[in-house]
Amino acid sequence: MQSIEARNLSAARAYALLVGIVVPRPIAWITSIDSQGRVNAAPFSCYTFVCNKPPMIAVNIGRRGGEEKDTERNLRATGSFVVNVVTEDLVAPMHESSREYPAGASEPELLSLELVPSQRVRPPRIARSPIALECVLERIIELGQAPSALVIGEVVVFHIANELLTDGRIDVRRFRPLARLGGPLYARLGEIITMPSVGTPGPRTPR
Numbered sequence: 427m428q429s430i431e432a433r434n435l436s437a438a439r440a441y442a443l444l445v446g447i448v449v450p451r452p453i454a455w456i457t458s459i460d461s462q463g464r465v466n467a468a469p470f471s472c473y474t475f476v477c478n479k480p481p482m483i484a485v486n487i488g489r490r491g492g493e494e495k496d497t498e499r500n501l502r503a504t505g506s507f508v509v510n511v512v513t514e515d516l517v518a519p520m521h522e523s524s525r526e527y528p529a530g531a532s533e534p535e536l537l538s539l540e541l542v543p544s545q546r547v548r549p550p551r552i553a554r555s556p557i558a559l560e561c562v563l564e565r566i567i568e569l570g571q572a573p574s575a576l577v578i579g580e581v582v583v584f585h586i587a588n589e590l591l592t593d594g595r596i597d598v599r600r601f602r603p604l605a606r607l608g609g610p611l612y613a614r615l616g617e618i619i620t621m622p623s624v625g626t627p628g629p630r631t632p633r
């Protein structure tokens with residue numbers, strides 16, 4: 427067992443540990459638009475949900491050489507975005523869209539990704555994603571000395587493919603979400619394990 431004092435770690439070394447420890451991570455493929463209306467798409471796996479009334483999700487966006495990434499700049503400028511969920515079949519275009527294109531370059535256009543207009547926000551969603559969340563920016567919290575932007579978005583519209591929604595629940599077996607591990611490594615869902623509910627007390631074992 428090695429015990430590492432976190433205060434002695436550089437940002438890069440802490441990152442290397444964290445991306446291997448917090449796994450598997452779902453991937454938010456975010457579409458946003460710049461002030462001239464050009465559509466940007468980029469993946470972010472530092473992502474989870476943080477509230478259910480109203481529904482809210484959070485994504486952490488790092489800086490690139492001290493500069494805001496296009497997604498963060500767009501969210502600050504326009505106040506909305508779409509989280510497109512990444513399934514196994516979307517691994518190639520999603521991965522490719524993380525390339526450092528110059529600001530203003532449109533990844534959906536370069537990667538021939540079909541877009542569908544959103545209902546309540548300006549950025550469109552990616553047609554091939556079977557689930558997409560239209561979000562309005564709730565707040566951005568700056569964290570750390572590196573620093574990074576914890577973006578919190580309120581979900582205003584859920585788009586869910588019919589075949590994935592049964593009785594108000596997502597059918598995870600059909601969903602086939604892709605997860606990110608560290609660096610170039612991704613994972614599919616493995617065996618799904620079912621455990622008995624612990625919500626209501628069961629019969630007690632007599633002493």
Ligand SMILES: Cc1cc2nc3c(=O)[nH]c(=O)nc-3n(C[C@H](O)[C@H](O)[C@H](O)COP(=O)(O)O)c2cc1C
Nearest residue numbers: 468469470471472486487488495496497524525606
């Ligand atoms: C699967 C995957 C997950 C990623 N997750 C994050 C993340 O959580 N935070 C982050 O800042 N960058 C993350 N990146 C890197 C960004 O996608 C990359 O910096 C991208 O160029 C940003 O694009 P933009 O400048 O158009 O916003 C990830 C890349 C991949 C491939």
